[in-house]
Structure formats: structure tokens, C-alpha cells
Amino acid sequence: MTHCASLIDTLRRRGFRITPQREMIIQALAHGNAHATAEQVYTDVRQRSQAINLATVYRTLDLLVDTGLASRVLMADGQALYSTVQHGPHLHLVCRQCAATFTADASLLSDIEQVLESKYSFQADLQHISLVGVCEKCRGS
Amino acid sequence: MTHCASLIDTLRRRGFRITPQREMIIQALAHGNAHATAEQVYTDVRQRSQAINLATVYRTLDLLVDTGLASRVLMADGQALYSTVQHGPHLHLVCRQCAATFTADASLLSDIEQVLESKYSFQADLQHISLVGVCEKCRGS
DNA sequence: TTATCTCCTGCGAACATTCGCAATTATATC
DNA sequence: GATATAATTGCGAATGTTCGCAGGAGATAA
Incomplete structure (x- = not known):
């Protein structure tokens, strides 16, 4: 399918x-x-x-x-x-300047997910999150 | 002052x-x-x-x-x-159901910030980020 | 104080997005 | 296939936010 x-x-x-x-x-x-x-x-x-x-x-x-x-x-x-x-959890890195996107390993966030759960009783949706920032190319400008 | x-x-x-x-x-x-x-x-x-x-x-x-x-x-x-x-950077937790907001310690993200920087050359804006999820109260529903 | 140079503001129009409501239509049932 | 009903659409107006531009006013130095 x-x-x-x-x-x-x-x-x-x-x-x-x-x-x-x-x-x-x-x-x-x-x-x-x-x-x-x-x-x-x-x-x-x-x-x-x-x-x-x-x-x-x-x-x-x-x-x-x-x-x-x-x-x-x-x-x-x-x-x-x-x-x-x-498919599966992943992390998007989106450039604020040029809108290029990169994919990062979602396991980066698993520690945080657990801390938020145990310390704040907050169940965060971190499965398909996007982080905004500046990519390598646009760094200079 | x-x-x-x-x-x-x-x-x-x-x-x-x-x-x-x-x-x-x-x-x-x-x-x-x-x-x-x-x-x-x-x-x-x-x-x-x-x-x-x-x-x-x-x-x-x-x-x-x-x-x-x-x-x-x-x-x-x-x-x-x-x-x-x-007082410094902080992390907002926003409930998807009831829109209540909580504040968490932003230092949780500093490790990730560094990994994204060194591994992906990506400078993420994590100073005042908001994470969406479900809060304790709304968990049951 | 006055003149100068930019930065900043107000205005109205434009933008991206959402809303309310009447008309339409996908689905379930016969 | 025909019918009923509730979800979905299109429309136009409303929303929250930004933009372009002409005029107004902080800051600086003489």
C-alpha cells in the first residue's frame, strides 16, 4: 500500500x-x-x-x-x-532562514521525555517534534 | 533599579x-x-x-x-x-487538552543543544521553547 | 539651541489563518 | 438504488499579525 x-x-x-x-x-x-x-x-x-x-x-x-x-x-x-x-519517531531540524530540513535521531530526546514525566508528570509529544534554528549554510549571514 | x-x-x-x-x-x-x-x-x-x-x-x-x-x-x-x-531561559510545557502551561528547567536541553551543534552543525533555538503534551490532570480522559 | 541623521510610529492595506452558517455529500441502513 | 443523517464544504467575514511608506521625533554633535 x-x-x-x-x-x-x-x-x-x-x-x-x-x-x-x-x-x-x-x-x-x-x-x-x-x-x-x-x-x-x-x-x-x-x-x-x-x-x-x-x-x-x-x-x-x-x-x-x-x-x-x-x-x-x-x-x-x-x-x-x-x-x-x-515511519517511527524522528526529529526535524528546520532552518529558520532557508527552511531546509534535516532529520536527527529521536533518541536524543528520550532522556528528557522521562524527566518531564517523572519530575513534572507531563507526557510530552516528542515523537515527531521539529526544532527551529539556523543551519550550517546560513550561519554566516 | x-x-x-x-x-x-x-x-x-x-x-x-x-x-x-x-x-x-x-x-x-x-x-x-x-x-x-x-x-x-x-x-x-x-x-x-x-x-x-x-x-x-x-x-x-x-x-x-x-x-x-x-x-x-x-x-x-x-x-x-x-x-x-x-531569570534565564526556561522551557514551557503546554497541555494539548486544557492549554494550561507549566515551566520547566531549560538546562534539560543543554546537552541536546550541544549534540545538535557538534553532530549536525545545527544551531537550535532552544532558549524559550514550548513542548506540547498532556498534563497530569488531563491524563485520564 | 539647532541641525542632522536615522530610527521609529501611525495608518491602512495585506497577509495567513480561522470561524459561522447554509448548502452539499459521504456513509450507513433499508 | 433510495433515504436519512450527520460530517464536510464553500463562501465571505473576522481574526491576529505584518508590511510599506510618509511623516515625526530620539540621539548626537556643533
């Missing part, structure tokens, strides 16, 4: 309706760039069909994030970048 | 101009709630003077965040909460 078919299947199994809009949005997100803005997804879907509204794109992306199927990263300029969650 | 006088002094020493607007905004932020929205700061200042514009509030809050004198936390609903930085 392709990645985006499995996303659709998961939504359906959880009782959400699969509309043409949702299918197209998921396909655009799963096949496109690693991190896309809502506007990019909208433009992408729009090329295939007129039957799509920007508000629906936002609502669907929110749904995917809420169900844990996608992640949202807020950039410095206030825009949000979305991406589907692939 | 009071807390807000020292904030003003720091700005001045760094070459920024001290305008009545900036003074009032800093006073409102330093004396008010621990975490205030831009709108709250605006309303607060407005009671003292008409000579204030919401865009200026945002610009001044941004300036304070950029210079490290204040921190900004993005809530789940997209609103930003601002607070002056009192």
Missing part, C-alpha cells in the same frame, strides 16, 4: 469521511515537498480541480496534525509548514 | 531609541500578567495614552524577543503570549 493510501485508510478507519478534497490534499502533501505550506498544497490541488477551497485545505491539514498523521512547524515568518509523518 | 528600568536601559545601551511608546509597552509587560497577549498590552497602554498603535505594540514585542529580553510562546489557537525574561 502506498504511503498516501495508508493515510487515507487510517482516516477512514477512525470514522472520518473520505472526500475528494481530502484525497487530493493528502496526495499533494504525501507526494510533494518534504515541507509544504498550506498555500502550496492549495495551488497543487487547484491544478487538478476547481473544487477546492483554501479553508478546506487548512481544515484538512489540521485534521491530519490532530490525528498524528502529519506535523506542523511554525516558521519565523509566521507561516506554517506541513509534512506527513513517515 | 526596577526590572523595567533595567530593560529600558539595556535597550538604550544597545543603541535602540527609547520612545514613550516603548516605555509604556515595557512597563505594561513587566508589571502586568506573567503572560500577556499583544492585545492585552495594547489595551493596557491605551488606558494611559492615545498615542499608541497596535502595530507598534507588535513591533516592540518583536524587538524585545529578538534582543532576548522577552519570550514569545505560541498557543494552540495561534495566539502569541509574551513575557519579559526574568
Whole structure:
């Protein structure tokens, strides 16, 4: 099963309706760039069909994030970048300047997860977290 | 020297101009709630003077965040909460269910900061980060 | 004090995102 | 296939925040 078919299947199994809009949005997100803005997804879907509204794109992306199927990263300029969650926990490093993304080992965070749990009784969502910063290339500027 | 006088002094020493607007905004932020929205700061200042514009509030809050004198936390609903930085960097724990916030020791992250730097050449912004999760109260539901 | 040089502010428009509501439609049931 | 019903969509307006630009005013030095 392709990645985006499995996303659709998961939504359906959880009782959400699969509309043409949702299918197209998921396909655009799963096949496109690693991190896309809502506007990019909208433009992408729009090329295939007129039957799509920007508000629906936002609502669907929110749904995917809420169900844990996608992640949202807020950039410095206030825009949000979305991406589907692939397999297993990982850590995204997103450059504040150029929006390049890198993947780091999620096990880095496992100590912290335990400390937050035992010391603050807080169950943090660290499975698919994104950390914002500055990458090597953009360091100089 | 009071807390807000020292904030003003720091700005001045760094070459920024001290305008009545900036003074009032800093006073409102330093004396008010621990975490205030831009709108709250605006309303607060407005009671003292008409000579204030919401865009200026945002610009001044941004300036304070950029210079490290204040921190900004993005809530789940997209609103930003601002607070002056009192004692060093800290870590916000935000509950995904009830939006309650807790403060944790930021030193938890210093190891990770170094690993990201040495292993990935990535300079992460971990000074005033917010982690989302579920708090003790909401655990059951 | 005055002049000069930038920085800063106010305004209104633009931006990214969310909301409320009526109309539509996916799904389950017959 | 037809029907009922509740989730989903599209629309336009509202939200929180940022931007561009022209005018206003701190800071500095003479």
C-alpha cells in the first residue's frame, strides 16, 4: 500500500469521511515537498480541480496534525509548514532562514521525555517534534 | 533599579531609541500578567495614552524577543503570549487538552543543544521553547 | 539651541489563518 | 438504488499579525 493510501485508510478507519478534497490534499502533501505550506498544497490541488477551497485545505491539514498523521512547524515568518509523518519517531531540524530540513535521531530526546514525566508528570509529544534554528549554510549571514 | 528600568536601559545601551511608546509597552509587560497577549498590552497602554498603535505594540514585542529580553510562546489557537525574561531561559510545557502551561528547567536541553551543534552543525533555538503534551490532570480522559 | 541623521510610529492595506452558517455529500441502513 | 443523517464544504467575514511608506521625533554633535 502506498504511503498516501495508508493515510487515507487510517482516516477512514477512525470514522472520518473520505472526500475528494481530502484525497487530493493528502496526495499533494504525501507526494510533494518534504515541507509544504498550506498555500502550496492549495495551488497543487487547484491544478487538478476547481473544487477546492483554501479553508478546506487548512481544515484538512489540521485534521491530519490532530490525528498524528502529519506535523506542523511554525516558521519565523509566521507561516506554517506541513509534512506527513513517515515511519517511527524522528526529529526535524528546520532552518529558520532557508527552511531546509534535516532529520536527527529521536533518541536524543528520550532522556528528557522521562524527566518531564517523572519530575513534572507531563507526557510530552516528542515523537515527531521539529526544532527551529539556523543551519550550517546560513550561519554566516 | 526596577526590572523595567533595567530593560529600558539595556535597550538604550544597545543603541535602540527609547520612545514613550516603548516605555509604556515595557512597563505594561513587566508589571502586568506573567503572560500577556499583544492585545492585552495594547489595551493596557491605551488606558494611559492615545498615542499608541497596535502595530507598534507588535513591533516592540518583536524587538524585545529578538534582543532576548522577552519570550514569545505560541498557543494552540495561534495566539502569541509574551513575557519579559526574568531569570534565564526556561522551557514551557503546554497541555494539548486544557492549554494550561507549566515551566520547566531549560538546562534539560543543554546537552541536546550541544549534540545538535557538534553532530549536525545545527544551531537550535532552544532558549524559550514550548513542548506540547498532556498534563497530569488531563491524563485520564 | 539647532541641525542632522536615522530610527521609529501611525495608518491602512495585506497577509495567513480561522470561524459561522447554509448548502452539499459521504456513509450507513433499508 | 433510495433515504436519512450527520460530517464536510464553500463562501465571505473576522481574526491576529505584518508590511510599506510618509511623516515625526530620539540621539548626537556643533
